[in-house]
Amino acid sequence: QQPVQSPQAVILREGEDAVINCSSSKALYSVHWYRQKHGEAPIFLMILLKGGEQKGHDKISASFNEKKQQSSLYLTASQLSYSGTYFCGTRGVTGGGNKLTFGTGTQLKVEL
Amino acid sequence: KAGVTQTPRYLIKTRGQQVTLSCSPISGHRSVSWYQQTPGQGLQFLFEYFSETQRNKGNFPGRFSGRQFSNSRSEMNVSTLELGDSALYLCASSLGTGGPYTEAFFGQGTRLTVV
Numbered sequence: 001q002q003p004v005q006s007p008q009a010v011i012l013r014e015g016e017d018a019v020i021n022c023s024s025s026k027a028l029y030s031v032h033w034y035r036q037k038h039g040e041a042p043i044f045l046m047i048l049l050k051g052g053e054q055k056g057h058d059k060i061s062a063s064f065n066e067k068k069q070q071s072s073l074y075l076t077a078s079q080l081s082y083s084g085t086y087f088c089g090t091r092g093v094t095g096g097g098n099k100l101t102f103g104t105g106t107q108l109k110v111e112l
Numbered sequence: 113k114a115g116v117t118q119t120p121r122y123l124i125k126t127r128g129q130q131v132t133l134s135c136s137p138i139s140g141h142r143s144v145s146w147y148q149q150t151p152g153q154g155l156q157f158l159f160e161y162f163s164e165t166q167r168n169k170g171n172f173p174g175r176f177s178g179r180q181f182s183n184s185r186s187e188m189n190v191s192t193l194e195l196g197d198s199a200l201y202l203c204a205s206s207l208g209t210g211g212p213y214t215e216a217f218f219g220q221g222t223r224l225t226v227v
Contacts, residue, residue, distance in 0.1 A: 002154070032215070032216070034218075040220065041116075041202070041219055041220045041221060042155075042218045043218075044216070044217060047215060087154070087155060089155075089216075097160050097162060097167040097168050098143045098145055098160055098162075098167075098168075098204075098206045098214055098216060099145065099157050099160055099168045099170075100155075100157065100204075100216060101157065102154055102155035102156075102157075103154065104154040105154055
């Protein structure tokens with residue numbers, strides 16, 4: 001089942017902060033965050049694992065609440081370059097290899 | 113290190129035709145996954161190949177098929193194209209077996225338009 005992302009869209013002024021949420025109804029092994037700019041490939045940002053380990057971008061932080069199967073991506077002091085669509089991809093605890101199930105995305109626009 | 117290469121970048125086909133898309137993963141990566149991206153459905157998993165074997169398959173009709181070669185390059189084929197197959201098809205390359213730190217790196221995609 002597809003994870004649910006919120007908000008669907010957000011507009012920020014440069015320097016403002018934003019939080020993007022990702023919720024799943026299934027038990028998760030890991031959550032992967034990507035950003036995609038129009039016409040470009042999704043770019044890997046971060047992985048969060050059960051147990052609290054993280055791997056990813058120095059300037060972006062995220063959390064993973066295992067009890068709620070929720071992840072949040074924190075974008076602080078936003079820059080124009082942060083604009084794009086953010087996707088969370090989830091990997092379940094039972095098999096699945098490298099399969100990721102993606103949310104429908106959050107469109108973020110940063111303005112001057 | 114070269115990234116994931118997908119060819120062609122753009123394709124226009126007629127309903128009923130078939131199409132083959134190609135993906136060359138990052139050197140050393142043995143897993144290739146395919147996704148369909150549309151405005152309404154987002155990123156939908158098609159299938160994954162690892163060491164020339166299909167390891168996972170999404171909920172797509174049998175018209176969608178794929179294969180992987182010994183050099184890890186992968187192709188996906190869509191037969192009897194329908195208008196609804198118009199989408200961006202993305203290929204993702206991963207190092208191995210889906211362990212905890214296995215990131216997926218995406219190619220630029222192939223934009224398929226069915227008319």
